[in-house]
Amino acid sequence: MAATDVADIAWDLDPLVDGEGAEGCDRLIDEADERAAAFAAEHAGKVAQLDGPGLVAAMEELAGIYELVMRAGSYASLRFAVDQADPANGALVAHVQERGTAVETKLLFFELEWAALDDERAEELLGADGLDLSRHYLRTARRYRPHLLSEPEERLMTEKAVTGRNAWGRLHGELLAAMTVTLAGEEPVTLDIALSRLSSTDREVRRANALAITAALEPGLRTRAYISNTLMADKATDDRLRDYATWISSRNLANEASDESVSALVATVRNAYDIPQRWYRLKAQLLGVDRLADYDRMAALPGGDEDIPFDSARDIVLSSFQEFSPLLGDTARRFFDERWIDAPPRSAKRGGAFCSYTVPSVHPYVLLNYTARRRDVLTLAHELGHGLHAALAIPRGVLEQHTPLTVCETASVFGETLVFTRLLDEAPDPQSRLSLLAGALDDSVATVFRQTAMHHFEELAHTARREDGELSVDRFGELWLESQGEMLGDAVEMTEGYRSWWSYIPHFINTPGYVYAYAYGKLLALSVYARYLQEGEAFVPSYIELLSAGGSRSPEDLAAIAGLDLADPGFWAAGIELVRNQLTAAEQAAAA
Numbered sequence: 370m371a372a373t374d375v376a377d378i379a380w381d382l383d384p385l386v387d388g389e390g391a392e393g394c395d396r397l398i399d400e401a402d403e404r405a406a407a408f409a410a411e412h413a414g415k416v417a418q419l420d421g422p423g424l425v426a427a428m429e430e431l432a433g434i435y436e437l438v439m440r441a442g443s444y445a446s447l448r449f450a451v452d453q454a455d456p457a458n459g460a461l462v463a464h465v466q467e468r469g470t471a472v473e474t475k476l477l478f479f480e481l482e483w484a485a486l487d488d489e490r491a492e493e494l495l496g497a498d499g500l501d502l503s504r505h506y507l508r509t510a511r512r513y514r515p516h517l518l519s520e521p522e523e524r525l526m527t528e529k530a531v532t533g534r535n536a537w538g539r540l541h542g543e544l545l546a547a548m549t550v551t552l553a554g555e556e557p558v559t560l561d562i563a564l565s566r567l568s569s570t571d572r573e574v575r576r577a578n579a580l581a582i583t584a585a586l587e588p589g590l591r592t593r594a595y596i597s598n599t600l601m602a603d604k605a606t607d608d609r610l611r612d613y614a615t616w617i618s619s620r621n622l623a624n625e626a627s628d629e630s631v632s633a634l635v636a637t638v639r640n641a642y643d644i645p646q647r648w649y650r651l652k653a654q655l656l657g658v659d660r661l662a663d664y665d666r667m668a669a670l671p672g673g674d675e676d677i678p679f680d681s682a683r684d685i686v687l688s689s690f691q692e693f694s695p696l697l698g699d700t701a702r703r704f705f706d707e708r709w710i711d712a713p714p715r716s717a718k719r720g721g722a723f724c725s726y727t728v729p730s731v732h733p734y735v736l737l738n739y740t741a742r743r744r745d746v747l748t749l750a751h752e753l754g755h756g757l758h759a760a761l762a763i764p765r766g767v768l769e770q771h772t773p774l775t776v777c778e779t780a781s782v783f784g785e786t787l788v789f790t791r792l793l794d795e796a797p798d799p800q801s802r803l804s805l806l807a808g809a810l811d812d813s814v815a816t817v818f819r820q821t822a823m824h825h826f827e828e829l830a831h832t833a834r835r836e837d838g839e840l841s842v843d844r845f846g847e848l849w850l851e852s853q854g855e856m857l858g859d860a861v862e863m864t865e866g867y868r869s870w871w872s873y874i875p876h877f878i879n880t881p882g883y884v885y886a887y888a889y890g891k892l893l894a895l896s897v898y899a900r901y902l903q904e905g906e907a908f909v910p911s912y913i914e915l916l917s918a919g920g921s922r923s924p925e926d927l928a929a930i931a932g933l934d935l936a937d938p939g940f941w942a943a944g945i946e947l948v949r950n951q952l953t954a955a956e957q958a959a960a961a
Contacts, residue, residue, distance in 0.1 A: 375679045375739050378712035379451075384731050385444040391461050394441040398468045401437035405475040408434065416482035417490070421497025428503040428768070431479065436728045436767045438469045443727040443734075450736055453546035454717035462539065463531075470531050474524045481523060483507065484514045502766040505921045512622060516611040526607075534603050541596050541878045546717050548873075550585045552577055560585065560873060561720030561738050567664055568744060570671045572656070579664035583866030586873060593872040594842045601834040604881055616831040620882030624773040625923050630935075631885060637941040638821040638888055641949070642856050645818045648810055648952055649860040655807065655959060661860065663853075663867045667811055669742075670804045679712060679739055682746040686753060689791040690784065694909050700760050701753050704735060709756070714738040722748050724755035724781075729767055733759035743792070744808065747785050754784025762919030772920040774883060776927055778890025779897060780916050782816075786898050799961065806955045813891065813948045818856055820887040826852035827877060827884070845871060892944030897931045899947060 386393025408430055412419075419427065445465040449458040483491070491511060495504055517523065549557035563585070566578040604616065613619050614628065621631050653661045655670055677685075683705055691698025704710050709732055718738065725734045733756045739745050758780035762770045771777070789809055796802040829848040834840055840848075846868030854863060876883045897915075901908045908931075915930045925935045934940060 375713040378679060378710055378739075379708070380447070380711040380734050380736075381708040382444055382447055382734075385440050385447075385727060391445075391457075394444055394461065394465050395468075397437045397441040398465065398472065401434050401441075401472050402468070402475075404430065404434050404437075405472045409475050409478065413478045414482070416479060417486060419494065421494060422499070424494050425497055425499035427479070428500065428507070431476065432503065432767045434472065434476065436730055438472050439728045439767065440731065441465050442469055443725060443731075447725060447727075447734055447736075450719040451711055451715065452717050453543055453719060459539070459543065466535060467531050470528055474527050477523050477527065478520055480510050480513075481517055481520050484511050484517055502921075503768045505923075506768040509625065512625075516613060516619070516622075518610065522610075534600055537596050537600050537603075538879045541593060542719070542875060544589055544592065545873055545875070546719060548585055548589070550578070550581045552581050559714060559716065559718070559720060559738075562714055562740065564720075565738075565740050565742065565744075568667045568669045568742060570669050572658070572665065572668070575664045575668060576662070579662075579864070580866060583869060586869045590842055590869055590872055594840070594845055596878065597830070597845070597872075598834065598839045600878060600881070601831055602839075604831070605835050616828065616835070617882045620774075620880075624775045624886065626773070626775055626889075631889075634889055634892075634941050635821055635824060635885060637945060638817060639825070639855070641945045642818065642858065644945070644949055644952055645814045645856055646858040646860040648814055648955070649857065651952075651956060651959060652807065653860075655803075660862055662862045663857075663864055666861065667815075670800070670807050675743065676741045677743055677746050678741060682739070682749050685746060685791060686750045686784075686788055689750070689788045690753070690757075693787055694913065696913060697757055700757055703732075703760075704753060704756055707732070709733065710735045710737065712737045712739045714740060722752050724752045724759065726759040726770060729763040729765075729770055732763075743805075746792070747788060747808075747812070750788035751781045751785040754781035757784065758916050758919075761913065761916040764917070765919035765921050769921040770919045772927070773924055774880075774886035775889045776893070776920075776924045778887060779894045782891055782894030783898055783901075783912070785812075786894070799958075803955075803958045806951075806958050810951055810955050813951055816891040817888045817945075817948060820884045822852050822856040823874065823877075824882070824885040824888075825855070826871060827882060831881070842869075892941060892947075893928065893933070893935075895947045896933050896940070896944055897928075900931050900933065 386397065389396060408427075412427060416427075442465050445458075445461045449462045452458055486494075491507075495507060500507070518526065545560060548560050550560055550563035551557045560582065563578050563582050567575050569575050569578075607613075608616060608619060611619070613622075617631065618628055621628050624631075649661050649666065652665075652668075653659065656665065656668060658665065687698055687702055687705075690701045711734070719736065720738060722735070722737045725736070727733060735752045735756050737745070737749060737752065739749070755777070758772070758777070759770065762772075772779075789805065793802060793805050796805055826849055829852060830840065830845065833844065833848065849871040850863055850868055853867075857863065871877070897912070901912065911930055911932070915927060918927055918930065928935045
């Protein structure tokens, strides 16, 4: 689908800055800076003296200041996301980050002083009436007590991040946005479009695009390796200064997950690598090849895919959500009617798809790169699932709207599964049904198993960086093939060019340790959907309660709303079994 076919599906960012553009960012941060200075003058060195009503008032003011900064930051980052080549957009991001950091440093004292209170005094204050929108936030902030530095040190770390890890992350993103992939006789395309062509039913198209992607990655490979080395070393320094036991401990703390529970999840998935290997052997048969190559893994089955215009995708998704719950359907419709979506692929636009929560006083935004494949319909459903989660949690306020990463995929995968079921029910023939089942299994394997293999790559790379020093491009490639090879076994041939494909994955740069949350979230969401299948319409209120709770409870308490026990040692194994059953269903469909 040409970009012009969806060119009018562009978001309206004016509500974030009241239609004032870049000048609105400065106005918002000016107000935030003034209020932050007044807040510091009133409370710095005096948090221990607060009573219950005083803490309530302080948290309400903090939330108001954070919301102002986040509105400006959201506008700048979303404007940059759709055009990373415009210097003005990049300059605005840097400007807002710098000014936002200055506001943040004025407020650092509060959480440090709050964390320093003894447990008895903190619990007394947490019992105050009026903390319903910040109680969980305050409670979780105290978990960082063993890892906090002094206030001057925290101020220094925060301010230096602007020209440190944040700057390196931006550089990595800009390098990828500027990258083009060229096939002989064709106009250059973005990396995202080239990657989407790996789902082609034509193996020569897949092979040619894989070679072109590798060629496009090669010129800047050493630069991206240097960025990775620098950020891994920076993280190692942070972890040492903050006394984190492992490279992943800080991410687990942010996710409200113990190191032990994450290790159990990863071990459970790695022990089930027979599932992706079994699937890829079956897929080779379905594609008529002896053995898949790495560029074949996401191939659509012949005759099973079709072009789906954006209007049709919108109708499919909205009707699926509406049938599940009128509240979800009506809320999702606002994303289209009120221009909360940016859909077309464009030169210099960020690749992939995401949902930005922004702030409760405005609304979420969704970015897509819609190319009219059936996979794009499911991506639309996935990101709108995030959007519904954000929209329903708006009453939780800026401090508790967001969930930990481990839970944030629940609504997205659930929404995607609703739409997948709809597409499967409406499939016109057995071949189309098989293609859909294959696509669902591709997604399950990619989300649970590939993300776990990528987590293992990160673990190997961070460990090697700390023990052996700076890693060469070749060493990165070796660790990538080692971690991927464990998952793929002898079912997939890894080509020589594939060894550089670690270098375009932004999560490794921007959020180290992020990727296991996909496996966590997928298995959790599958279990939530299974509960829906058991209970039917009676489950809908519980699901809406789960989304509306946002991040106001721990992952264990959020899952309990849906009747699930994350503390059960067999929980992850049960989720894996659902994927195994999906594979069995695909084998049966193929045989039929």
